[in-house]
Amino acid sequence: MSYIVFFLLLMNMDLLADCKMSNGKTHISIADNSEVSLFESGKSLSTHKTQDQDGLGTCYANTTSAVLKSVIPGSPDVSYIHAALESSTNGWSQNWSDGKNQYVKNDGSELTYGGFFCDTIAAIKKAGGACPSKHSILENKELINSNVQLELMKNLGTYFDSVNKVKKDPAKLQKLKSNLAKVIDSVNLEKSKVIQSCEAEKRKDLPLKKALDDAIGLELINLDLSVPCDKFKAEKFQQILGAKSIITEDQIKLVIPPTLESEFELFLVNSKIKPELSAFLKKDQKEALNNSAFQQKLGSVVADFLNSKLKTPGKNASCPPGSPNGKIEVDPVDLGTSFYNGILLQKSDVCSAYSENAAIIEAVKNSNIHQCIPETQLDEMLNALAPMMKIGEALDQSLVNKMTNPLSQYGGQLKDLLLPGCSKKENLIDIKNLSCGSFSMCDQSQYIDLSNTTYTGPKGGCYDFGSARAIVRMKVFNNISSNRALGISVCTAFMDNPSARTNFCQTPVKGVDGHSLHEMTISGYRCKDGKIEYQLLNSWGKYQGCPVSDGDKNSAIECSLDKSGNRDGKFWVKEDVLVDSTNEISQLVNKASP
Amino acid sequence: MMTRFILICMISLNAFGADQVLTFGELKVIFAKVDGIYVNRSCKSKKCEAYQKFMQFSKKSLPRDLLLGGKNPAAVRCKELMGGEVIIGKDHDGHEQSVCQFSDGSYLI
Numbered sequence: 001m002s003y004i005v006f007f008l009l010l011m012n013m014d015l016l017a018d019c020k021m022s023n024g025k026t027h028i029s030i031a032d033n034s035e036v037s038l039f040e041s042g043k044s045l046s047t048h049k050t051q052d053q054d055g056l057g058t059c060y061a062n063t064t065s066a067v068l069k070s071v072i073p074g075s076p077d078v079s080y081i082h083a084a085l086e087s088s089t090n091g092w093s094q095n096w097s098d099g100k101n102q103y104v105k106n107d108g109s110e111l112t113y114g115g116f117f118c119d120t121i122a123a124i125k126k127a128g129g130a131c132p133s134k135h136s137i138l139e140n141k142e143l144i145n146s147n148v149q150l151e152l153m154k155n156l157g158t159y160f161d162s163v164n165k166v167k168k169d170p171a172k173l174q175k176l177k178s179n180l181a182k183v184i185d186s187v188n189l190e191k192s193k194v195i196q197s198c199e200a201e202k203r204k205d206l207p208l209k210k211a212l213d214d215a216i217g218l219e220l221i222n223l224d225l226s227v228p229c230d231k232f233k234a235e236k237f238q239q240i241l242g243a244k245s246i247i248t249e250d251q252i253k254l255v256i257p258p259t260l261e262s263e264f265e266l267f268l269v270n271s272k273i274k275p276e277l278s279a280f281l282k283k284d285q286k287e288a289l290n291n292s293a294f295q296q297k298l299g300s301v302v303a304d305f306l307n308s309k310l311k312t313p314g315k316n317a318s319c320p321p322g323s324p325n326g327k328i329e330v331d332p333v334d335l336g337t338s339f340y341n342g343i344l345l346q347k348s349d350v351c352s353a354y355s356e357n358a359a360i361i362e363a364v365k366n367s368n369i370h371q372c373i374p375e376t377q378l379d380e381m382l383n384a385l386a387p388m389m390k391i392g393e394a395l396d397q398s399l400v401n402k403m404t405n406p407l408s409q410y411g412g413q414l415k416d417l418l419l420p421g422c423s424k425k426e427n428l429i430d431i432k433n434l435s436c437g438s439f440s441m442c443d444q445s446q447y448i449d450l451s452n453t454t455y456t457g458p459k460g461g462c463y464d465f466g467s468a469r470a471i472v473r474m475k476v477f478n479n480i481s482s483n484r485a486l487g488i489s490v491c492t493a494f495m496d497n498p499s500a501r502t503n504f505c506q507t508p509v510k511g512v513d514g515h516s517l518h519e520m521t522i523s524g525y526r527c528k529d530g531k532i533e534y535q536l537l538n539s540w541g542k543y544q545g546c547p548v549s550d551g552d553k554n555s556a557i558e559c560s561l562d563k564s565g566n567r568d569g570k571f572w573v574k575e576d577v578l579v580d581s582t583n584e585i586s587q588l589v590n591k592a593s594p
Numbered sequence: 595m596m597t598r599f600i601l602i603c604m605i606s607l608n609a610f611g612a613d614q615v616l617t618f619g620e621l622k623v624i625f626a627k628v629d630g631i632y633v634n635r636s637c638k639s640k641k642c643e644a645y646q647k648f649m650q651f652s653k654k655s656l657p658r659d660l661l662l663g664g665k666n667p668a669a670v671r672c673k674e675l676m677g678g679e680v681i682i683g684k685d686h687d688g689h690e691q692s693v694c695q696f697s698d699g700s701y702l703i
Binding site for chain 1: 613614615620621622623624625626627629630631632634635636637652658661662663664665666667668669670673680682685687688689690691692703
């Protein structure tokens with residue numbers, strides 16, 4: 001019996017063993033079931049927002065932006081659209097010299113995507129620095145019209161696809177031209193909508209409007225329309241707001257009537273809330289955030305206001321027994337939070353957001369117009385925008401002239417449209433001191449190496465698995481411990497099939513959906529049951545970022561979850577599976593740092 | 595302190611409860627989980643295009659060429675197989691998420 005107990009204890013000890021590793025010089029030990037992540041509070045990616053590259057082939061740029069954020073002092077958000085544009089225009093220009101100027105290997109075949117990390121860094125350096133994402137129209141997602149957003153992304157996606165084929169295929173070239181024009185149309189449409197909106201709204205105090213919008217929106221989201229009283233409440237809101245607003249079980253689009261808005265503002269002024277609010281606005285936001293009494297007071301004011309609007313004389317027959325009679329209760333705390341966020345944090349307000357949005361301001365300035373101009377000056381704006389419509393013609397011209405790199409000039413114009421604030425070098429973040437290095441698992445000498453930053457694997461072959469694992473480990477531990485994320489280029493077979501073995505992406509995997517190269521960000525590591533796992537930040541949004549569907553099993557992958565138990569765009573993957581699927585791993589080091 | 599705790603809980607519940615809310619410009623769309631996938635709340639009956647197209651196409655392989663550049667496979671599947679449009683929204687905390695929008699007005703995350 002005692003032998004069995006001893007054996008079980010030994011088994012248990014083995015299961016709970018720490019993860020230990022060494023390269024002969026450095027020894028590292030990670031306690032079992034402990035983890036290190038750059039998303040922990042105070043670390044370099046703690047404020048990073050999950051990205052969704054959608055149909056854009058920009059994974060290398062998404063990773064570049066995350067790694068840059070982790071390396072640059074102060075952890076600023078860096079635009080991935082800028083990184084992608086620079087990479088697709090400047091990053092490869094040295095080789096746009098003749099008819100073979102594609103992303104090619106020396107044997108003439110096309111280079112697969114995925115591992116462009118250091119070339120992207122080189123392209124950003126060449127451009128003068130990284131672009132803060134606050135200058136990116138697309139990444140701010142503050143566009144009024146979601147269809148414009150859709151059109152921009154769709155056409156930009158086609159643009160990035162076309163970049164690689166433009167010289168090979170005249171039909172693609174034509175498509176590129178047409179899509180460039182559509183991108184510009186989309187931006188112009190958005191600009192005109194902003195101006196129309198500002199014109200209509202400029203007399204109003206917009207933060208208050210947005211606060212009201214948020215307050216009602218939050219209230220409606222929390223309703224369950226299958227409950228009679230909630231349904232009644234929604235109908236009352238719909239009645240107050242009018243036919244232009246949409247309130248259904250799953251969609252809420254609010255159009256606050258001017259009368260209601262004015263009355264709301266007047267109410268606040270009369271209640272002497274506005275001066276108090278102004279006083280708070282002058283203080284540090286963090287201090288204000290901690291003032292729950294103030295939030296409650298605001299909440300009460302808004303709730304009283306809404307309840308007064310929703311008040312129905314007499315008994316409402318549709319309400320079940322015990323529910324409020326003839327009066328719809330709005331929760332003051334709930335509304336106070338929303339109201340507070342809406343005003344103090346000034347989120348999402350149409351005109352104020354655009355006022356703060358340097359991208360739009362720059363775009364408007366570049367067009368020699370001003371936001372919220374009188375209608376009489378609208379013609380001037382359209383005239384100013386008209387030259388931008390000639391990009392398509394310029395493309396034709398470049399073909400005629402057989403320019404060696406036709407994209408360089410359009411890339412520049414696209415940048416003006418999509419990242420107008422970053423046309424000025426003073427707005428760029430200097431990254432001259434950053435040193436990039438990509439470490440390949442296999443021989444990469446046949447690839448064109450523009451930046452001389454790729455450290456190739458063994459001549460004519462690949463590292464043995466143990467050596468590759470040691471490289472990945474030491475790069476990850478050294479960089480993560482210094483608060484720096486890394487780029488990793490992988491083949492994606494393991495995401496669908498955990499037992500797929502690709503020998504560093506050298507072996508094709510049949511029957512696996514979309515086995516291709518993909519760049520992601522390594523943001524942490526952990527020791528689980530005595531085995532090392534790595535945390536990968538993907539760029540496919542919050543839910544799809546973890547590539548395992550609910551109900552499907554993938555023993556190599558565990559979706560990372562936020563504090564509420566929802567997916568957060570990251571996942572943990574077992575070391576052996578990741579290393580086997582790794583094409584190359586990239587690090588970015590600040591040479592100026594001690 | 596207790597009030598702050600309640601407030602934080604309420605914010606959290608609102609943002610990350612069983613139903614998920616994504617904002618697309620002016621539009622807020624509420625998603626509910628059905629059979630492991632998120633569809634807009636009125637699609638819980640499974641009669642919408644979003645649910646039916648997912649069931650039809652979710653396991654269908656995508657050509658490798660369509661995924662170059664590490665594109666989001668769900669976005670590519672939406673456009674190339676399901677006939678939908680991809681739009682990108684943000685959640686309460688500003689995290690991005692693309693969804694597939696269908697002609698009948700239904701949505702799929």
